[in-house]
Amino acid sequence: MDYKNPKFIIDSSQLTPGKVRWRSPSNIALIKYWGKYGQQLPRNPSISLTLSQAATDTTLSYSAKQSDKEIDLDFYFAGESRPDFSLRVEKYLKILLPIFPFLGQLHLRIDTNNSFPHSAGIASSASAMSAIALILCSMEKRFFDSLSDSETFYQKASYLARLGSGSACRSVYPHVAVWGEAGEIPRASNLYAIPYADQVHDIFETYHDDILIISKAEKSVSSGAGHNLMEGNLYADNRYLQARQRMDNLTAAMRAGDLETFGKITEAEALTLHALMMTSNPPYLLMEPNSIAAIRKVQAYRAETGHPLYFTLDAGPNLHLLYPDNIATEVKTFIRSELTPLCQDGIYIADRCGAGPEELEADLNPN
Known part of the structure; x- marks a missing residue:
């Protein structure tokens, strides 16, 4: 699977500033993902429950870039500038430039907030990175009129979320998700999670x-x-x-x-x-x-x-x-x-x- 697309360039001179906002939940793994290789690939399969109340609310505001920065990003967590979080997100967006080259054309501001304590053992990176991945897929859909099929949209969002945080790829699906190649689940992949709620008891x-x-x-x-x-x-x-x-x-x-x-x-x-x-x-x-x-x-x-x-x-x-x-x-x-x-x-x-x-x-x- 290769999502690289050098054609995803926008005419920034005609760009109208805009915003995209997603609320994405955390998830709790039942079979744990612990150990990875390559670019955020799992050593073993995992299955998780997608939560409802433990979530991250993220708004990305964009406008034409005026600076010469590779990624021009202002990042705010709970209303405060957080350079430590900003560096991680900036690194993530740089990884995605071959997939979304338009990110290098924009000034980006991200405002995000959790409904739960950060870094205390609830998967905050899962909800945060999945929210950003979903926002980016919405931007692709808005700019290029693509990803109109729901299954394609969420599979790409899961793939992108994985590159930011492995467990994040499971958060894009409701109720139950599986990530990682599993012999009894033919569709399961190391590259993205799949929805699994329709395979379990009600x-x-x-x-x-x-x-x-x-x-x-x-x-x-x-x-x-x-x-x-x-x-x-x-x-x-x-x-x-x-x-x-x-x-x-x-x-x-x-x-x-x-x-x-x-x-x-x-x-x-x-x-x-x-x-x-x-x-x-x-x-x-x-x-x-x-x-x-x-x-x-x-x-x-x-x-x-x-x-x-x-x-x-x-x-x-x-x-x-x-x-x-x-x-x-x-x-x-x-x-x-x-x-x-x-x-x-x-x-x-x-x-x-x-x-x-x-x-x-x-x-x-x-x-």
């Missing part, structure tokens, strides 16, 4: 994911650094084999609506992810004492009630609590009484599987 369409904010602090080791450390991890090859086996077992459970098998594999994956961090060189630990206390409470609650409440973790200390809608009332009572005292400032995000990203009216820029 119960997952309204599945809950309540996120316990154990800590809002920025992670001591970024996900990018964690991926790089897998290259020297003694257990890496066995891990990639294990992930493929678990992928087959988990997708079978999700097709059947087997919540016990689904939950057991999901929890094992979460603990494996953090075990890989602890066996890296150098080793590191992202869970906090309250993370472990919450895990024990969840396991005790499940043993006592028989309710299929399970946890997973991303690369951070915050627990994602997964459960079906039919037990939501009881589980939320448990969360509020037993688990929010373990959260920083008593905060948790009541989330669930969502309908995917949404293009918004650009004039309603909240920044």
